[in-house]
Amino acid sequence: MDIDAFIAAHRQAWDRLDHLVKNRSSLTGAEVDELVDLYQRVATHLSIVRSSAGDPLLTGRLSALVARARSAVTGAHTPAWRELVRFFTVSFPVVAYRARWWWLASGLAFVAVSWAIGAWVAGNPDVQASIFTEDEITQLVEHDFADYYSENPAASFAGAVWINNAWVSALMIIYSVLLGLPIPYALYANAENVGVSGGLMASRDKLDIFFGLIMPHGLLELTAVFLAAAVGMRLGWTVIDPGPRRRVEALAEQGRAVMSVALGLVVVLFVSGLIEAFVTPSGLPTWARVGIGVLAEAVFLTYVIVFGRRALHENETGDIERAPDVAPTA
Known part of the structure; x- marks a missing residue:
């Protein structure tokens, strides 16, 4: 040649x-x-x-x-580290930001129910007597509530708390397959527990101890639970109102977005577990412990708002790229 x-x-x-x-x-x-x-x-x-x-x-x-x-x-394979960076700077925060109104409503409803139940329990001795005996209430208020955070080694306690909170959040997301209908009840059950505990502590003038122990980790922990509930209910609502897309496409996209939140909350709840294990029972002053909880909450919300809003303005949905169930069209 x-x-x-x-x-x-x-x-x-x-x-x-x-x-x-x-x-x-x-x-x-x-x-x-x-x-x-x-x-x-x-x-x-x-x-x-x-x-x-x-x-x-x-x-x-x-x-x-x-x-x-x-x-x-x-197409070339994207390095794993880039996928990880994209997940935490785009996928997770944009899904959380898009669910912000569901998220906010879940949190406000929880606080309202907890506060109402707490006030009812604190102001009614008959209600308190129907829950525990006088000796049991004294034991809870004087010892058990505070001892719960320090009776186990911090490392193992952090792991147990992390697993439990992750499971609660996972349940919220799993309930989405039932159109999210069980989620409000699950939130109510948790709000009831918080309200009863707070009411019993308030009845013995121990509300400062209650908030001093629950706020350092509880702010971030409950925020994560509210987010899981929000995306779960939003997925259920997609069945009723899929918007301009076909219902199957809307459900597939929202379902994958929900999984992004499930993975992201693993990290958030890990941080919450560390705070509950190492900060809540520590010898730090109450203002310092609560301040750490407030700081963690502020950092998380700022992260979601900054990265989520930016990703939303770039028309990101949190869905995977080149989703397999959406055919290209001209």
């Missing part, structure tokens, strides 16, 4: 392919088709050169060109 003639006949195609590969991020539909066609033709040229010409320089040049074109056509 005349190598010079072969180069002269096909150089233009090779140069054109090189140009398309370098500008692959801004190609039109016709240029994408041309890129695929040229990739196949140049791959054939490489095969011919390897079997006939034996020119190492030309073989190397075409091999490199075909490899870059293959990457452009088939």
